[in-house]
Amino acid sequence: MNARSNSVGQIRSVSAWATENWRFFRMRVAGLTNQRAAMQALLAELDGYAATYKEVTGRSMRDATIFEIGYGARPLRLLALTSQGLNAYGIDLDTPMLTTSLGNLVQIRRSNGWLRFGKSAIRSLIFDRHERRALDAALGARGAKLVVKSERFLVGDVVNLQLPEGSVDLFYSEDVFEHIPLTSMDAVCASLAQALSENGVALISPVVFTGLSGGHLPEWYPHTLQKTQSRHSKPWEHLRDRRYTADCHLNEMRLSDFEALFARHFAVEAIRNLQPDHGRAFLSDEIRNELHSYSHEELLGYKWCFVLRRRPHTP
Ligand SMILES: C[S@@+](CC[C@H](N)C(=O)[O-])C[C@H]1O[C@@H](n2cnc3c(N)ncnc32)[C@H](O)[C@@H]1O
Numbered sequence: 001m002n003a004r005s006n007s008v009g010q011i012r013s014v015s016a017w018a019t020e021n022w023r024f025f026r027m028r029v030a031g032l033t034n035q036r037a038a039m040q041a042l043l044a045e046l047d048g049y050a051a052t053y054k055e056v057t058g059r060s061m062r063d064a065t066i067f068e069i070g071y072g073a074r075p076l077r078l079l080a081l082t083s084q085g086l087n088a089y090g091i092d093l094d095t096p097m098l099t100t101s102l103g104n105l106v107q108i109r110r111s112n113g114w115l116r117f118g119k120s121a122i123r124s125l126i127f128d129r130h131e132r133r134a135l136d137a138a139l140g141a142r143g144a145k146l147v148v149k150s151e152r153f154l155v156g157d158v159v160n161l162q163l164p165e166g167s168v169d170l171f172y173s174e175d176v177f178e179h180i181p182l183t184s185m186d187a188v189c190a191s192l193a194q195a196l197s198e199n200g201v202a203l204i205s206p207v208v209f210t211g212l213s214g215g216h217l218p219e220w221y222p223h224t225l226q227k228t229q230s231r232h233s234k235p236w237e238h239l240r241d242r243r244y245t246a247d248c249h250l251n252e253m254r255l256s257d258f259e260a261l262f263a264r265h266f267a268v269e270a271i272r273n274l275q276p277d278h279g280r281a282f283l284s285d286e287i288r289n290e291l292h293s294y295s296h297e298e299l300l301g302y303k304w305c306f307v308l309r310r311r312p313h314t315p
Pocket of ligand 1: 069070071072073074091092093094156157158159173174175176179180
C-alpha cells in the first residue's frame with residue numbers, strides 16, 4: 001500500500017522545520033542515557049494492557065488476537081508483544097525500519113518520500129541499535145528474546161483497513177488518533193468496531209489537543225516540563241497565538257469530540273486521564289482567564305485512555 005506519511009511536511013518554512021527537528025533530535029540524544037528505565041516502563045505499560053484486558057473481559061491477553069493502530073517509527077510495543085509470543089499485529093502509514101539495511105531505506109523512500117527516508121536513516125544509524133539492545137535486555141529479564149516478525153507490521157492507512165468481523169480481541173493505539181484527519185474518524189471507528197470480537201476491548205489513547213503538550217511542539221513535550229529551559233513559544237501557544245506549528249498533522253479534537261466520536265461507535269467503558277494535573281505549574285491566573293472557554297480538566301490533561309467495547313447488537 002502506498003501512503004503519504006503524516007509525520008513530515010506540515011511546516012511551511014525550511015528554518016522552522018529545521019528548528020523543530022533539531023529540538024527533536026536533541027531530545028532523542030538525551031534519551032540515550034536512560035534506555036534501560038525506558039524499556040522497563042514500556043513493558044510495564046504492556047502489563048497495564050494485560051491487567052485492563054483481564055479486568056474487563058476476565059480473560060488473559062496471552063489468548064487474545066491483538067492489533068495496534070499506528071505502531072510508529074519505533075514500534076517497540078509491537079516488537080515486545082510479538083517477541084513474547086503474543087498474537088499481535090499492527091498497521092502504520094509509514095514503513096518501519098525493522099532492520100537496518102539499504103534495501104529497507106529504499107523501500108521507505110518509495111513508500112513515504114525523501115523526508116521520511118532521511119529521518120529513518122538517521123534514526124536507524126544513531127538510535128535504533130541502542131534501543132533494540134535495551135529492549136532485548138528487558139525482554140531477557142522475562143525469559144524472552146527480541147525477535148523481528150516483519151509480517152506482523154502492516155503498512156497503510158488505517159482508514160482502508162479491512163479486518164474480518166469480530167476477529168480482534170484487543171485493539172490498542174497510543175498517540176495516533178489526534179493525527180488522523182477529522183473526515184476519516186467515523187470510518188476508522190466504524191471499521192474497528194466491526195472487527196472487535198464480542199467480548200473484545202479497544203484501548204485508544206490519544207494526546208488531546210488542549211493540554212499543554214497537545215500542540216506537539218518539542219519544547220513542550222512532557223519530559224521537558226520539569227526543566228527550567230528557555231522556550232520560544234508560550235505555554236498553550238497552540239490555543240493562543242499559534243505562532244509555531246508542529247511537524248505533523250493534528251486534527252485538534254477536544255476531549256468532548258473524542259467522547260462523542262467513540263460513543264457513536266462503541267460502548268464507552270471508561271475514560272482515564274493518564275496524567276491529571278499535567279502542566280499545572282504553567283497555568284497562571286492570566287492564562288486561565290485567557291483560556292476561559294476550556295475546562296480545567298482539558299487544559300491540565302495530556303494523554304487520555306478510552307476503554308471501549310463492542311456495542312450490544314452491533315450488526
Ligand atoms: C506520534 S506517532 C506514535 C507512534 C507510536 N504509537 C508511539 O506511541 O510511539 C503517530 C503514528 O501514527 C501513524 N499514523 C497516523 N495516521 C495514521 C493513519 N491514518 N493510518 C495509520 N497510521 C497512522 C503515523 O505514521 C505515526 O507513526
